[in-house]
Amino acid sequence: MEAKKTPKADVNKRSTMFIMVGLIVSLGITLMAFEYKKYDEGELMDLGMADDDFEELTEIPPTEQPPPPPPPVKQPQIIEIPDEEEIEEEIEIDLDVEITEETEVEEIVFEEEPEEEEADKVFLIVEEDAEFPGGMGEWNKFLRKNLKYPRQAKRMGIEGNVYLSFIVGKDGGIYDISVSRSIGGGCDEEAVRVLKASPKWKPGKQRGKAVIQRMNLRVVFRLK
Structure with a gap:
């Protein structure tokens, strides 16, 4: 027959609660032990005001220095130049020369410089053109008298x-003499022959002097 216990006498019923309370109390004591600090008072703990033994410092105002004087400006020097300067030149005159009534003063003759001879050049335009003696009328008479119509040009009807x-x-x-425009058929050669056979022409003139002149001339060939 088992012995019966009353519920109030049961010790194990509240053991769990006691264990938890004990753990909480021990944990709190441990934390307090770690957080607790003790400060010892030393000689340097007195932070009272120290006696002020320094003399009062006087404030020195800043001194203003005047700016340096500007460098001197060199004034330009004006030099007057006269428009016309008289040049004094000493001229020595020999007064020891005896001049009598018979003494003749030679005239000073200025010789003209000889004109430079211009090299012979051919002019195309001059003041007075060269021409056949007697003019173009005489030239046409000379042509009618001396010009012969070439047979080949007649045969071919060249004019x-x-x-x-x-x-x-x-x-x-x-x-x-040269042919500047040709018609062929022997007419060119005939025109050159007649011009070579002509008498001397009157030369062209430039500034009153005869010059060399190049000219152009037309010789007409017409069949009757």
Whole structure:
């Protein structure tokens, strides 16, 4: 037969609660032990005001220094230059020369410098053109008398104008004849032959002097 206990006499009933309370109390004591600090009072703990033994400092106002004087400006020097300066030149005159009534003063003659001879050059335009003796009327008469119509040009029915270029020298001679426009059929050669056979021409003049001039001439060939 089991022995029966009353509920009030049961010790194990509240053991769990006592354990928890004991743990809480021990934990609180442990924390308090770690957080507790003790401060010892030392000699440097007195932070009272120290005696002020320093003399009162006087405030020194800043001194203002005047700016340095500007550098001196050099004034330009004006020099007057006269428009016309008189140049004094000493001229020595020999007064020891005896001048009598018979003494003749030689005239001073200024010799003209000789004109530079201009090299012979060919003019195209001059003041007075070269021309056949007697003018163009006499030239046309000379052509009608001396010009012969080439047979080949007659056979082929060639007619027209032959233009010649030539030079009239200072002496009126005819030089350097060339055909500048040709019609063929022997007409060019005939025109050159007649011009070479012409008498000397009157030369061209520039400033009153005979010069060399290049000229152009037309010779007309017409069938009757």
